Amino acid sequence: MSIKYLIGLLLSLFFVAESHSQVDTADRVFARVREEGFQHSRVMARVSQLTDGYGGRLTGSREYLAAAQWVAREMEESGLQQVHFEPFCPDCRGWSLKGFNLEMTSPYYTKISAYPLVMTKSTNGVVSGEVIHIKSIADIPDIKKQFTGKLSGKIILKGDAPAPQSLEEPLSKRFTTEELHKMQDKLTPANAPRNLPELLKSWEEEESQEEAFLRFAEDQGALAVLTTRSMQAGIIHPAGTYFNKKDQLQPLPYFTISVEHFGRLLRLLELGKSPQLRLDLDTEIYFEPQNNVNIIGELTGTDPRLKKQQILLGAHFDSWHAGTGATDNGVNGMVLIEALRILHDIGYQPRRTIRMGLWGGEEQAYYGSVAYAVHHFGPLQSAPNAVSRKVSAYLNLDTGAGVIRGVFLQANDNARPVFKELFRPLKGLTDGIISIENDYDTDHETFDHYGIPSFSLLQDPLAYESVTHHTNLDVLEYIPAEDTMKNAVIVASLVYALDQMQEMVPRKSH
Ligand SMILES: [Zn+2]
Numbered sequence: 297m298s299i300k301y302l303i304g305l306l307l308s309l310f311f312v313a314e315s316h317s318q319v320d321t322a323d324r325v326f327a328r329v330r331e332e333g334f335q336h337s338r339v340m341a342r343v344s345q346l347t348d349g350y351g352g353r354l355t356g357s358r359e360y361l362a363a364a365q366w367v368a369r370e371m372e373e374s375g376l377q378q379v380h381f382e383p384f385c386p387d388c389r390g391w392s393l394k395g396f397n398l399e400m401t402s403p404y405y406t407k408i409s410a411y412p413l414v415m416t417k418s419t420n421g422v423v424s425g426e427v428i429h430i431k432s433i434a435d436i437p438d439i440k441k442q443f444t445g446k447l448s449g450k451i452i453l454k455g456d457a458p459a460p461q462s463l464e465e466p467l468s469k470r471f472t473t474e475e476l477h478k479m480q481d482k483l484t485p486a487n488a489p490r491n492l493p494e495l496l497k498s499w500e501e502e503e504s505q506e507e508a509f510l511r512f513a514e515d516q517g518a519l520a521v522l523t524t525r526s527m528q529a530g531i532i533h534p535a536g537t538y539f540n541k542k543d544q545l546q547p548l549p550y551f552t553i554s555v556e557h558f559g560r561l562l563r564l565l566e567l568g569k570s571p572q573l574r575l576d577l578d579t580e581i582y583f584e585p586q587n588n589v590n591i592i593g594e595l596t597g598t599d600p601r602l603k604k605q606q607i608l609l610g611a612h613f614d615s616w617h618a619g620t621g622a623t624d625n626g627v628n629g630m631v632l633i634e635a636l637r638i639l640h641d642i643g644y645q646p647r648r649t650i651r652m653g654l655w656g657g658e659e660q661a662y663y664g665s666v667a668y669a670v671h672h673f674g675p676l677q678s679a680p681n682a683v684s685r686k687v688s689a690y691l692n693l694d695t696g697a698g699v700i701r702g703v704f705l706q707a708n709d710n711a712r713p714v715f716k717e718l719f720r721p722l723k724g725l726t727d728g729i730i731s732i733e734n735d736y737d738t739d740h741e742t743f744d745h746y747g748i749p750s751f752s753l754l755q756d757p758l759a760y761e762s763v764t765h766h767t768n769l770d771v772l773e774y775i776p777a778e779d780t781m782k783n784a785v786i787v788a789s790l791v792y793a794l795d796q797m798q799e800m801v802p803r804k805s806h
Contacts, residue, residue, distance in 0.1 A: 329788045336641075340777045342633065343775060347622040350363035353613060353626075354414060354615065355390075355656050357390040357391060358582075360613075364589055367613070368591050371591070376640070378593060378596065380593075385656070386585045388542070388587075388588050390582050393579055393617065394580060397576050398573065401424065408554075409530055410551040415547060418579050419575060422576040423575060424575075426572055427561055430443065432455070433455075452513055454523045455523055457559040460527065461528045463529065470756040471756055477729070479729060480729045484732065487734040487735070487736055489706075489707060489744075490734075490741065492741060499660075510548060523550070524555045530556060531768065531769055533552060535767075590668055592654075594651040598646060604686050606648060606650070606688065607691075607795060608748070609650070609651070609653070609787070609791070611694055612665075613629050614656045614664070618767060618768040619764070622764070623774055627775050633652070647796075655739050680746040684746045684748055687743075690751070691753060692751065692752045693783070694752070695738070695755045695757075697760070698760070698776075698779055701726060701754050701755065703753055704735040704754055705732050706744050707732060707804065710802035716728075721789065721793070722786060747804070758776070
């Protein structure tokens with residue numbers, strides 16, 4: 297036997313043993329993750345502590361900060377390191393609701409299903425007035441022509457009466473295998489990539505017409521404005537106005553009411569019955585920029601060569617105010633903490649640094665994630681810095697409480713083979729569908745802008761769009777415990793497998 301042959305034989309035996317032992321190690325880790333995640337789960341207990349215990353977490357509010365302080369303690373208890381706050385909005389103000397009431401007193405009594413929009417001022421005690429209808433605010437000069445001198449002491453019904461959403465459709469749904477495969481089979485994304493600075497700017501300008509209308513209504517002595525949104529069966533959706541910066545307008549009392557009550561008030565007007573309303577609203581607007589914090593924590597990497605690299609996870613922590621921000625997005629922050637707790641508690645020593653961020657201000661305009669990215673990766677308009685190039689991937693969870701069925705590649709086809717591998721051992725937990733689509737409207741768009749491979753996980757829709765998203769029914773009842781536990785196990789497994797890769801996740805070619 298030549299020495300060359302012997303060395304070759306030994307080497308090949310070594311590699312066989314090495315690859316076998318690696319497979320075994322990975323399988324063992326996946327099994328431990330499952331055991332920890334399904335048999336010792338902490339996730340639903342935390343969802344209740346957060347959502348029931350602290351309620352809605354409006355950006356800038358004292359309620360947000362109280363919840364952030366609690367969650368930082370939970371992250372530390374879960375074994376995360378370097379847990380800290382990072383400020384994200386020095387000029388965001390806060391708003392808290394102290395009480396309200398809205399009733400029709402004539403032509404007969406009924407309580408109106410309503411919720412105030414954020415940043416609105418209080419009424420001057422209990423006030424009453426007649427209803428007047430303004431069908432559209434598209435043409436402000438025309439409104440001024442029509443309504444000057446006619447709004448004093450009035451309560452304005454703003455907009456048309458939409459029909460409620462159909463009750464024929466199921467409220468809650470899961471993707472069928474066929475739907476998922478259709479998503480996977482698409483060769484090009486239907487959504488074009490969006491330019492982040494332009495997107496943020498367009499959001500800033502969105503409210504100017506609304507602002508002009510609200511200023512006019514108040515100048516004219518209107519008592520309040522009522523609007524609605526097409527929802528099913530009495531659900532109230534009081535999201536969509538912002539005015540959250542220090543010097544912006546503080547709107548007059550402004551409510552969303554149920555589509556059914558909006559329709560009835562309009563029909564009463566048409567019947568010539570001139571409905572009378574009685575209302576009061578008690579709110580507090582304050583400027584406490586210290587409430588605006590991202591909550592950051594990590595499992596610090598232990599491999600001297602790789603620990604500077606990061607796997608970054610994110611979910612927004614802020615919510616709208618009428619529910620408890622349960623499906624949007626309290627549950628997913630708790631899933632990320634649980635995923636890292638699982639890895640910590642099974643004794644996993646990550647090679648790379650696994651960092652998570654709970655962002656504030658997502659509902660306004662990605663304030664938290666953008667501030668984080670600017671601080672760590674450089675200004676929005678310049679080339680991303682060296683630190684950003686050490687981030688292997690960013691995973692975002694923010695599409696409700698449904699189980700993860702796959703991933704949106706955000707047009708990064710280079711990452712497809714990676715996810716194929718990552719999902720392979722997770723059969724039975726997730727379909728591992730890989731969609732080329734650019735998913736919109738949450739924080740991964742921030743990190744994608746920096747060239748970091750950024751992915752939004754694809755979740756079952758359940759009743760997110762139909763019932764819970766931004767509504768008074770965004771509460772724990774619509775979070776299935778099994779989906780939530782599965783998501784923590786899936787995320788922990790994905791993170792482990794990403795960390796085991798020799799290379800970082802490939803970036804887009806262009
Ligand atoms: Zn969200």
